Amino acid sequence: xxxxxxxxxxxxxxxxxxxxxxxxxxxxxxxxxxxxxxxxxxxxxxxxxxxxxxxxxxxxxxxxxxxxxxxxxxxxxxxxxxxxxxxxxxxxxxxxxxxxxxxxxxxxxxxxxxxxxxxxxxxxxxxxxxxxxxxxxxxxxxxxxxxxxxxxxxxxxxxxxx
Amino acid sequence: xxxxxxxxxxxxxxxxxxxxxxxxxxxxxxxxxxxxxxxxxxxxxxxxxxxxxxxxxxxxxxxxxxxxxxxxxxxxxxxxxxxxxxxxxxxxxxxxxxxxxxxxxxxxxxxxxxxxxxxxxxxxxxxxxxxxxxxxxxxxxxxxxxxxxxxxxxxxxxxxxxxxxxxxxxxxxxxxxxxxxxxxxxxxxxxxxxxxxxxxxxxxx
Numbered sequence: 001x002x003x004x005x006x007x008x009x010x011x012x013x014x015x016x017x018x019x020x021x022x023x024x025x026x027x028x029x030x031x032x033x034x035x036x037x038x039x040x041x042x043x044x045x046x047x048x049x050x051x052x053x054x055x056x057x058x059x060x061x062x063x064x065x066x067x068x069x070x071x072x073x074x075x076x077x078x079x080x081x082x083x084x085x086x087x088x089x090x091x092x093x094x095x096x097x098x099x100x101x102x103x104x105x106x107x108x109x110x111x112x113x114x115x116x117x118x119x120x121x122x123x124x125x126x127x128x129x130x131x132x133x134x135x136x137x138x139x140x141x142x143x144x145x146x147x148x149x150x151x152x153x154x155x156x157x158x159x160x161x162x
Numbered sequence: 163x164x165x166x167x168x169x170x171x172x173x174x175x176x177x178x179x180x181x182x183x184x185x186x187x188x189x190x191x192x193x194x195x196x197x198x199x200x201x202x203x204x205x206x207x208x209x210x211x212x213x214x215x216x217x218x219x220x221x222x223x224x225x226x227x228x229x230x231x232x233x234x235x236x237x238x239x240x241x242x243x244x245x246x247x248x249x250x251x252x253x254x255x256x257x258x259x260x261x262x263x264x265x266x267x268x269x270x271x272x273x274x275x276x277x278x279x280x281x282x283x284x285x286x287x288x289x290x291x292x293x294x295x296x297x298x299x300x301x302x303x304x305x306x307x308x309x310x311x312x313x314x315x316x317x318x319x320x321x322x323x324x325x326x327x328x329x330x331x332x333x334x335x336x337x338x339x340x341x342x343x344x345x346x347x348x349x350x351x352x353x354x355x356x357x358x359x360x361x362x363x364x365x366x367x
Contacts, residue, residue, distance in 0.1 A: 009312075009316065024222070024223035025310035025312015025315075026313060026316070027312065027313030027314060027315070028313075028317060028320055029316050048316070048320050048323045049323060049324070055324055063323060096229070096231075096309065096314055097229070097231040097307055098305055137313070138312060139310075140310065140312075155310060
């Protein structure tokens with residue numbers, strides 16, 4: 001039986017074949033989907049902020065790009081994924097509201113989340129196979145452990161598999 | 163001093179509810195003038211929610227909602243977000259346009275009407291805050307987004323997430339006869355402003 005496991009905001013989960021990971025209504029947050037195609041172990045993190053070291057209240061490791069990716073990788077390896085085989089797909093990081101040029105830094109948080117995610121993945125030598133990021137609309141994603149496909153659904157901006 | 167939402171006690175919540183009450187009262191009056199109808203309201207509900215529960219109260223992360231977002235500047239800094247479910251958005255714009263039937267899809271005129279409604283409602287909240295606290299506050303122009311609740315709510319959630327894992331929500335229900343308009347109002351002061359706000363309301367020393 002295929003199960004669909006929901007990943008909430010500031011949360012991460014790991015499944016193996018044939019289960020599916022999903023996160024609903026990604027806005028400025030970023031969904032980071034890691035996959036080992038040999039063991040078919042799939043992990044998904046839903047991060048809210050780029051950097052844990054900039055925030056005092058940083059106990060929730062799944063909230064930040066840096067700590068969430070490190071935690072996800074180590075938990076996937078614990079479950080049997082090969083460290084050298086992990087690949088990534090990322091989605092989200094949009095800017096839902098705009099205030100012209102005088103928008104605060106917080107308005108660009110989606111962009112900053114994507115940049116931080118890419119930096120950390122590159123540091124860990126995890127290649128990004130595909131991404132669907134940016135824009136000004138929300139996304140629901142489904143990550144399939146059987147083949148590593150990431151389905152991206154939107155309202156008014158189509159559905160795609162990346 | 164540091165203060166997080168987890169430190170809010172019943173007295174603080176009562177005061178925030180009173181802010182919501184007076185704000186919603188002003189908003190209902192302003193709206194009634196605009197649509198030239200009698201608008202009733204219920205006593206607002208103040209809730210401190212975790213991120214996971216925020217979208218649930220709006221009907222789930224994928225439910226389409228309207229979010230109207232403002233920046234607040236002055237003695238306190240932060241943001242205000244006003245969220246309406248799509249049915250409430252249609253009721254409000256329908257009232258404003260004088261329609262008999264509230265079931266049609268939203269068009270560009272409706273979007274700009276929603277921005278204007280958000281402007282009036284948030285302006286009412288801000289002026290009630292100003293009356294209660296004496297703080298000087300200025301609102302930016304509104305920015306509107308109609309999309310999945312989860313995506314829209316990620317914006318205030320991210321702002322709250324800098325200081326904790328909870329969100330303060332003031333839910334207001336406005337009524338015109340049988341048409342219910344459920345508005346959710348997020349007050350998102352930055353961390354120092356939250357302390358200034360509670361101090362000026364007399365509940366924090």
